[in-house]
Amino acid sequence: MTVTFSHSTAITARNLQLTLANKVLLDNFSIDIKAGQVTALLGPNGAGKSTLLKILCGEMSPESGEVAFFNRDINDWQRAELARHLGILPQHSSLSFGFTCKEVVELGTMPLCLSRQEIDRITSQTMANTDVLELAQRLYPTLSGGEKQRIHFARVLTQLSQADDKCILMLDEPTSALDLAHQHKTLQMAQTMAAQGAAVIVVLHDLNLAAQYAQRMVIIQHGKIQADGTPWQALDPAVINAVYGWQVSVHAHPIHDYPFLLSAC
Template identity: 35%
Template sequence: MISVNGLSVSLGGRRVVEDVSFALGAGEFAALTGPNGAGKSTALKALAGVAAVEAGRIEIGAAPAASLNALARARRVAWLAQTRPVAWNLRVEDVVSIGRFTEAPAAYDRMGAEGRAAVDGALAKADAAHLAGRAFQALSGGEQARVHLARLLASPAPCLLLDEPCAALDIAHQLSLMETLAAEAAAGRTVLVVLHDLELAARYCRRVLVMEAGRLVADGAPGEALSAEVLGRVFGVQRGADGALFRGPR
């Protein structure tokens, strides 16, 4: 579904993604992880089309990304950014309806039955159905995060890109979110999620990609990509006999 070959991206004159290559097929659920400043978010932005590609090639659904206009790309890829400002105090269902703009660019009340059903279903998947009718700005940070997740899920795009979606969520909703994303992958979507929680990545994702200093340094099953060598060299942590991660010697 997504193929990346030799991707390089610079920001402010500094190379932050360097010669990254990988491919994800339909039905794959992968985590992209690494320390702060590794280039994860920038790489995801390049896939979404909101960061300029300096070198390399991206293909989405076998089509060169460079050949796709914004609408065509949005029909293939739905992106959940790390920061998600909403300037207007919209109703929850109208925020989620934005996820349907490629098919039905209208507020919830002006959508057809199919569009409203998609929005309602997405809210249910995000455990946010009870928030419908409320003003977005009146919600807590965690509630807003679940509404944004519903906005992503309402999109018909076959590929989902999520940047730190667990931020602001309590542990129960973190687990619920990962279960939801695993279900979306099982249904055939390609899902790539930026995560800092290595335990969540290892538990739910069959594939983990690790970035360090702009480069992809590991790519494989969790046990391989998050080996003791990678944990120590890239993350500066070790795994104890009980399986828990710790920093430095005990």
């Protein structure tokens, strides 16, 4: 099932193919990612979601296929220039140095042209937005997993503070270590970024969270798209059963206009 959105295309991927250890991770995979909306990538473990994100951002190279940002091949972008327009929050961020949290967030300013005063203003704002301002002088290694995740989200938001009208935000399972409130706050910020014109791609396992915050849901299995559309279109019980091997029922949220799933087993 497919749906067409009217937003401009931020990312174009065509005929991506990748096989590792005799397993096909992406199988002639093509997708357009639109600016101004949140696109959720969903699917079971090993479906190819994180692999797709790594190829889209240039961290991995496919065996074949092409990726372009704003109609410009990814290889034609200077890395420093691209870093001002593309922000990536990976599943795991390895950092063992005794930096303060504010210093970690300030790493996001490296590709930017900012004065010391501007750095302080922007990092304070992004740390406030991600609810970590009170952690500014804490040593990063002493934080919990969820706190570290929020610090890196602030770093990515800082990095994109000069993205202007070409902004891409990629989030790989950004809620995995977060408590309930911060799960929603993180996805609300992603939604706000999209409303301001960014192309937001988020890998999630929680289908109900995705349905609440994403305008488009792309369900992947065996390196292929199994469903692509609005939450109401993509969350078809037959598709969910075929992809996840679990029966669900789909209901309308009692207050808001989005679907939610209940286990039917």
